[in-house]
Amino acid sequence: MVYENPDGVRIGLEIHIQLNKLKTKMFCGCSTDYHNSAPNTHTCPICLGLPGTLPVLNKKAVEAAIKVGLALEGKIAEETQFHRKNYFYPDLPKGFQITQYDFPIVSNGKVVIEGEDGEHTVGITRAHMEEDPGKLVHIGSIEKSKGVLIDYNRSGVPLIETVTEPDMRSPKEARRFLDKFRNILEYLDVFDGNLEGAMRVDANVSVHWGTRVEVKNISSHKGVERALLYEIMRQKNVIRRGGKILQETRHYDEGRGVTLSMRTKEEAEDYRYFREPDLMPMRITDWIPAIKETLPELPDAKRARFIEQYGITDMHAKSLTSKIMLADFYEDVCAKGVDPKIAATWTADVFLGELNYRDLEISSYDGKKIGFIHAKDPRIKNSINVSDMVELVNLFAESKISDRAAVEVIRTMLDTAEEKTPSQIIEEKGLFKAEDDLVTKAIAETIAENEAAVKDYLGGTEKSLNFLVGQVMKKTKGTADAKTTRELIIKELKG
Amino acid sequence: MAKWMSVAQVKEKIEESSAEEVTAQYLEAIGKSKINGYVTVSEKALEQAKKIDAEGHDGPLAGVPIAIKDNISVVGLPNSCGSKILESYIPPFNAHVIEKLLAAGAVILGKTNMDEFAMGSSTETSYFGPTANPWDLERVPGGSSGGSAAVVAAGEAPFALGSDTGGSVRCPAAFCGVVGLKPTYGAVSRYGVVAYANSLEQVGPLANNVADIAVLMDVIAGYDRRDSTSIDSKTEYQKALVEDVKGLKIGVPKEFFGEGIHPDVEKAVWNAIHKYEDLGVSWEEVSMPHIKYALASYYIIAMSEASSNLARFDGTRYGYRASGENWHAMVSKTRAEGFGAEVKRRILLGTYALSAGYHDKYYLKALKVRTLVKQDFDRALSKVDVLMAPTMPNPAFKIGEKIEDPLTLYLSDVNTCPINLAGVPSISVPCGFTDGLPIGLQIMGKPFDEPAVLRAAYTFEQNTDYHTKRPPEVA
Numbered sequence: 001m002v003y004e005n006p007d008g009v010r011i012g013l014e015i016h017i018q019l020n021k022l023k024t025k026m027f028c029g030c031s032t033d034y035h036n037s038a039p040n041t042h043t044c045p046i047c048l049g050l051p052g053t054l055p056v057l058n059k060k061a062v063e064a065a066i067k068v069g070l071a072l073e074g075k076i077a078e079e080t081q082f083h084r085k086n087y088f089y090p091d092l093p094k095g096f097q098i099t100q101y102d103f104p105i106v107s108n109g110k111v112v113i114e115g116e117d118g119e120h121t122v123g124i125t126r127a128h129m130e131e132d133p134g135k136l137v138h139i140g141s142i143e144k145s146k147g148v149l150i151d152y153n154r155s156g157v158p159l160i161e162t163v164t165e166p167d168m169r170s171p172k173e174a175r176r177f178l179d180k181f182r183n184i185l186e187y188l189d190v191f192d193g194n195l196e197g198a199m200r201v202d203a204n205v206s207v208h209w210g211t212r213v214e215v216k217n218i219s220s221h222k223g224v225e226r227a228l229l230y231e232i233m234r235q236k237n238v239i240r241r242g243g244k245i246l247q248e249t250r251h252y253d254e255g256r257g258v259t260l261s262m263r264t265k266e267e268a269e270d271y272r273y274f275r276e277p278d279l280m281p282m283r284i285t286d287w288i289p290a291i292k293e294t295l296p297e298l299p300d301a302k303r304a305r306f307i308e309q310y311g312i313t314d315m316h317a318k319s320l321t322s323k324i325m326l327a328d329f330y331e332d333v334c335a336k337g338v339d340p341k342i343a344a345t346w347t348a349d350v351f352l353g354e355l356n357y358r359d360l361e362i363s364s365y366d367g368k369k370i371g372f373i374h375a376k377d378p379r380i381k382n383s384i385n386v387s388d389m390v391e392l393v394n395l396f397a398e399s400k401i402s403d404r405a406a407v408e409v410i411r412t413m414l415d416t417a418e419e420k421t422p423s424q425i426i427e428e429k430g431l432f433k434a435e436d437d438l439v440t441k442a443i444a445e446t447i448a449e450n451e452a453a454v455k456d457y458l459g460g461t462e463k464s465l466n467f468l469v470g471q472v473m474k475k476t477k478g479t480a481d482a483k484t485t486r487e488l489i490i491k492e493l494k495g
Numbered sequence: 496m497a498k499w500m501s502v503a504q505v506k507e508k509i510e511e512s513s514a515e516e517v518t519a520q521y522l523e524a525i526g527k528s529k530i531n532g533y534v535t536v537s538e539k540a541l542e543q544a545k546k547i548d549a550e551g552h553d554g555p556l557a558g559v560p561i562a563i564k565d566n567i568s569v570v571g572l573p574n575s576c577g578s579k580i581l582e583s584y585i586p587p588f589n590a591h592v593i594e595k596l597l598a599a600g601a602v603i604l605g606k607t608n609m610d611e612f613a614m615g616s617s618t619e620t621s622y623f624g625p626t627a628n629p630w631d632l633e634r635v636p637g638g639s640s641g642g643s644a645a646v647v648a649a650g651e652a653p654f655a656l657g658s659d660t661g662g663s664v665r666c667p668a669a670f671c672g673v674v675g676l677k678p679t680y681g682a683v684s685r686y687g688v689v690a691y692a693n694s695l696e697q698v699g700p701l702a703n704n705v706a707d708i709a710v711l712m713d714v715i716a717g718y719d720r721r722d723s724t725s726i727d728s729k730t731e732y733q734k735a736l737v738e739d740v741k742g743l744k745i746g747v748p749k750e751f752f753g754e755g756i757h758p759d760v761e762k763a764v765w766n767a768i769h770k771y772e773d774l775g776v777s778w779e780e781v782s783m784p785h786i787k788y789a790l791a792s793y794y795i796i797a798m799s800e801a802s803s804n805l806a807r808f809d810g811t812r813y814g815y816r817a818s819g820e821n822w823h824a825m826v827s828k829t830r831a832e833g834f835g836a837e838v839k840r841r842i843l844l845g846t847y848a849l850s851a852g853y854h855d856k857y858y859l860k861a862l863k864v865r866t867l868v869k870q871d872f873d874r875a876l877s878k879v880d881v882l883m884a885p886t887m888p889n890p891a892f893k894i895g896e897k898i899e900d901p902l903t904l905y906l907s908d909v910n911t912c913p914i915n916l917a918g919v920p921s922i923s924v925p926c927g928f929t930d931g932l933p934i935g936l937q938i939m940g941k942p943f944d945e946p947a948v949l950r951a952a953y954t955f956e957q958n959t960d961y962h963t964k965r966p967p968e969v970a
Contacts, residue, residue: 277694
């Protein structure tokens with residue numbers, strides 16, 4: 001199957017990610033761990049841009065950028081340098097942003113995603129380093145704001161801006177790209193996507209191979225699909241009505257799910273780039289071999305290994321490697337000697353499925369417990385121990401609990417804050433699989449009490465068997481295994 | 496107490512009396528000043544001197560007072576840069592050079608007047624009014640470190656720090672008859688020095704004699720990790736104070752004696768070169784064909800960098816703030832009211848030179864010229880050890896004489912700004928007078944070869960008496 005791309009959609013992305021796993025900012029020693037701090041407490045004369053201060057490059061940020069470049073299979077520049085991007089804005093304390101211009105650290109990379117018609121390659125034009133500006137906080141809503149406060153805690157946090165080729169052909173591919181991209185960054189341990197403001201996306205989109213429009217301010221990788229669907233619809237309708245698509249920048253209003261015109265090409269700002277004279281150009285070729293050594297196994301390689309090593313399906317392997325924390329959790333569960341295939345089912349299908357249903361995202365893994373947090377309300381969070389998953393998988397594998405009971409255990413663990421082992425939950429809820437004689441007894445009773453149904457079944461009405469199984473389940477309060485019950489009834493009635 | 500003292504004499508005097516007494520006498524001289532050299536006099540100077548008397552200090556400058564240009568950050572003292580926009584700005588941190596001075600025991604007398612944001616060659620663009628030249632109170636002291644040069648010449652400080660972006664230490668040194676050094680780019684940390692044009696400027700010392708320049712350099716120079724352009728040259732400056740120029744090769748670039756040079760200046764500089772001949776060294780003429788483009792290149796680069804450097808002064812976080820109905824209006828008004836005319840002119844020109852469509856024509860071309868100028872220096876200095884030329888083509892002009900004609904004023908940097916493009920060290924030493932106004936000899940050297948420059952300057956000084964002359968009007 002080849003994807004036809006009926007609307008001639010082309011999407012390119014510009015993604016800003018914070019290197020928020022680094023301890024210090026890009027050009028000063030201030031801590032990047034500001035998310036739970038009062039405003040303007042993670043600042044110094046340098047990141048406040050006081051007169052006379054000078055930037056000193058954080059070497060770790062360069063190393064992280066090289067790591068990202070290698071993971072994106074890009075070319076690492078032999079020499080790289082910084083430029084100033086000049087513009088006035090209250091969150092920009094120096095009146096310019098230190099960024100990279102014609103010598104980006106990374107160029108010509110690629111990411112392979114699950115496209116509309118199978119594997120699809122998205123080209124990476126470039127990736128470069130820059131510093132984050134501060135943040136404006138409106139007092140009250142934006143429309144009725146009484147004033148604006150500035151928080152410079154974020155000022156100077158290291159960023160990587162990645163620019164893709166316009167290789168994505170649908171909003172779904174754009175989202176898949178972002179999922180994969182985020183996944184790779186988290187594998188590299190340079191990025192935590194759960195932190196507020198960690199990833200910001202701008203998109204270039206055109207239809208019928210026409211003029212491209214830039215959509216700015218897509219604050220989450222989840223918003224991108226919605227923003228693009230709207231923008232494609234808008235462009236198609238403009239053309240349908242006989243209008244022309246203007247080359248412009250549009251602002252995405254997340255609340256309303258629409259894009260609004262910000263400025264046309266003629267109004268584009270002139271940033272007057274020039275080389276940052278306070279930082280020297282760097283030759284970084286020599287750094288590459290050592291950094292290559294530190295590159296971890298990346299998602300695609302891990303996925304292949306999981307299939308090979310654990311004998312699990314590609315679907316499960318893909319799902320388990322979609323988050324480094326989940327992959328590590330799964331491997332640690334398997335290391336305890338459980339059946340890896342059963343563990344894969346319960347981790348990838350049930351555990352992950354229940355998380356998605358609750359809008360919970362995996363947010364941490366420390367080798368003992370995997371934590372998750374609500375996508376919109378960070379107050380809602382919980383965790384599950386490796387040992388709990390091991391116990392659950394073993395209980396199920398040994399047929400001590402039914403699959404329904406196992407699902408119930410996982411749900412309980414997600415929904416209650418108290419730390420309880422699966423055994424405790426099973427005990428409290430009476431979820432142990434029914435004793436055989438109890439089931440036998442329930443079957444005998446059911447057959448005796450439902451003559452009509454028995455007759456119907458023996459007369460060829462298959463549906464009646466389901467009814468009888470249901471009755472047995474009712475009598476055993478769901479602890480009987482449905483499949484076994486069904487077989488036992490047939491045996492009883494047909495010999 | 497003699498009004499003019501070398502650092503060695505100041506130290507002797509401290510031994511005899513106390514640091515407090517020495518500081519008090521300088522403060523007294525400042526109190527009677529006729530030149531408007533200081534923007535801020537430190538209230539803590541006496542206290543600092545008393546503390547050194549009480550606790551003792553074994554630093555090389557224990558108790559020695561110094562004046563600091565008002566663009567170098569000192570905790571607790573306004574760092575106005577000669578501008579209304581920073582009149583109320585007090586830095587919360589010390590510049591690297593200030594840390595070094597304080598560690599050496601120096602007593603900071605105050606902050607000296609300057610052209611606004613170091614943009615000028617006369618100290619007339621200061622928001623705090625012009626500084627007078629001690630040799631003729633109707634004349635400018637040069638600039639932009641005019642305050643620092645003038646207070647040293649007037650005996651209101653034994654020595655001072657300035658900064659030199661295109662001649663801002665050497666020009667006022669020449670006009671005021673003192674010694675001023677622009678060190679090699681990277682020799683002195685710029686951390687805490689408010690940037691005018693980052694790729695060009697260095698902090699530099701001004702003093703009454705060459706030896707004191709070396710003393711100060713030994714304190715302030717050296718590597719600082721907070722300045723990524725800082726280099727550890729491990730130079731020992733005082734060791735270069737040798738009265739012997741034998742074997743030294745002198746080059747004289749004819750391009751520095753161009754059109755418009757004052758005949759007395761030309762004569763004084765040739766007299767100086769002949770003095771070296773008397774001391775047993777010869778000279779040769781060298782050619783530096785791209786020097787004629789240096790001034791244009793310098794101004795484009797300096798203004799471009801300045802347009803970006805000064806963007807941070809927007810009234811949002813510190814300094815002067817006008818009121819406006821929204822942020823953008825507030826910023827426009829703050830900058831319109833807070834900056835003087837010359838600063839605005841340079842921001843506008845710099846913004847223009849970096850703009851799309853003009854960037855390649857002006858900024859990029861200026862960078863190419865800069866490379867050619869640097870190659871001229873490399874070539875010339877591969878044949879000789881030092882280059883000698885007039886610091887300024889003319890002696891100090893009258894206050895108000897050129898201020899309305901910026902282009903003429905810019906032209907006075909013609910001999911000093913090429914040095915900043917090349918990043919090489921250069922010193923200006925007194926070498927004569929015309930109508931009672933001092934003339935400066937400029938001695939340039941290879942990168943980090945301050946020792947050759949200092950040796951040549953020191954030997955000249957030991958064999959002449961220009962540096963002992965004092966301005967009669969302030970005596």
